[in-house]
Amino acid sequence: MRSLGIGFVAAATAAAVGFLIVPALILGAPLEPVMGLVQKIFYFHVPCATMLFLSTFVCAGGSIAYLFKGSEAGDRVAASAGELAVLFGLCTLVTGPLWGRKAWGVWWQWDARLTSALLLELIMIAYLLARRYGGPAGRKLSAALGLFAALDVPLVYKSVDIWRTVHPQTTVVPSLDPRMRPAFWSAFALILLVWTVLFMVRLRLERARAELASLRLDVEDMLEIG
Amino acid sequence: MKNRNRWWGRGWLPAISVLALLALAPALAVAQEFQKVSGPLREELPATPFVAAAYGFIWIALLAYVVLLARGVGRVRKDLAELRGKIAEQADRGGPRP
Numbered sequence: 001m002r003s004l005g006i007g008f009v010a011a012a013t014a015a016a017v018g019f020l021i022v023p024a025l026i027l028g029a030p031l032e033p034v035m036g037l038v039q040k041i042f043y044f045h046v047p048c049a050t051m052l053f054l055s056t057f058v059c060a061g062g063s064i065a066y067l068f069k070g071s072e073a074g075d076r077v078a079a080s081a082g083e084l085a086v087l088f089g090l091c092t093l094v095t096g097p098l099w100g101r102k103a104w105g106v107w108w109q110w111d112a113r114l115t116s117a118l119l120l121e122l123i124m125i126a127y128l129l130a131r132r133y134g135g136p137a138g139r140k141l142s143a144a145l146g147l148f149a150a151l152d153v154p155l156v157y158k159s160v161d162i163w164r165t166v167h168p169q170t171t172v173v174p175s176l177d178p179r180m181r182p183a184f185w186s187a188f189a190l191i192l193l194v195w196t197v198l199f200m201v202r203l204r205l206e207r208a209r210a211e212l213a214s215l216r217l218d219v220e221d222m223l224e225i226g
Numbered sequence: 227m228k229n230r231n232r233w234w235g236r237g238w239l240p241a242i243s244v245l246a247l248l249a250l251a252p253a254l255a256v257a258q259e260f261q262k263v264s265g266p267l268r269e270e271l272p273a274t275p276f277v278a279a280a281y282g283f284i285w286i287a288l289l290a291y292v293v294l295l296a297r298g299v300g301r302v303r304k305d306l307a308e309l310r311g312k313i314a315e316q317a318d319r320g321g322p323r324p
Contacts, residue, residue, distance in 0.1 A: 019285075023281070036273055037273035037274065037277055038273040038276050038277060040277050041276070041277055041280045041281075044280065044281065044284055045280070048284065087287060087288075087291050090287060091283065091284050091287055091288075094280070094283050094287075095280040095283065095284065098276045098277075098279050098280045098283075099276065099280065101271070101276060102271055102273055102276045194288060198288075198291065198292075198295070201295050201299075202295060204299075205295060205298050205299055205302065208299070208302045208306070209302060211306075212302055212305055212306055212309070215306070215309050216309065219309055219312055219313060222313070222316060223312075223316070
């Protein structure tokens with residue numbers, strides 16, 4: 001496996017430093033008057049949800065390239081992004097109920113936002129399962145699931161505006177108090193950086209696995225000839 | 227006589243219900259009263275454990291994923307080294323190269 005390069009080392013270092021600085025900024029941000037301290041979950045919950053959307057779109061892009069052009073590179077991109085979608089979806093679906101339990105008094109509500117987000121996570125888990133256990137057609141089946149997942153993303157995002165839900169609306173971030181913005185955007189930049197680093201490493205691993213599989217076939221051929 | 231007994235039997239149930247309601251009425255009234263808090267007001271659900279659990283989960287999940295990735299990279303490196311060893315061995319014997 002080739003070296004990951006200076007860019008990766010710089011990004012990983014910046015992410016490590018960010019994990020020291022961003023919590024301090026979040027603690028320094030003013031308290032929300034209605035929800036109080038528990039609102040601070042927002043600073044990581046929203047970036048994680050955004051990374052779930054980003055991963056799903058990247059996965060769908062790779063899936064389109066694989067399904068319609070037979071691109072192996074597209075398939076590797078989709079596989080890497082699919083795994084990150086499950087990871088960040090899990091972070092979103094765990095931190096949300098922790099916030100909801102204090103703010104709404106319940107862990108879960110079957111409203112449009114929460115249900116569609118859970119559905120998206122389940123589709124992405126199905127994507128990984130189809131890839132791993134789907135047999136020879138597994139990669140094509142999972143690519144189709146990746147496309148379905150991308151169709152669910154706009155529904156998850158707009159659900160709070162279309163239907164009446166207990167979840168805050170999409171206007172929360174644009175109308176954020178100016179004193180809360182540095183903490184929010186620094187947390188967002190940190191999570192985006194972490195996503196980028198993880199995606200780079202995961203993609204490299206996927207490439208190395210493909211290389212290894214191809215080399216194995218060559219060695220088997222060579223041993224047969226020998 | 228038979229009809230009178232039936233009437234008597236039917237009359238018992240409503241009478242007992244009314245008496246039971248009369249007896250329970252003060253208790254029900256007390257249960258619906260608001261009571262003044264004595265001493266400082268305590269919050270039922272403190273926010274700190276929820277915030278700590280949320281941040282802790284994100285950290286642990288990311289760390290676990292990094293460990294999984296590192297294990298995957300380690301396995302691939304080991305397999306590549308084994309394959310390279312086999313290729314070198316074959317080359318030493320004068321066999322074909324991949």
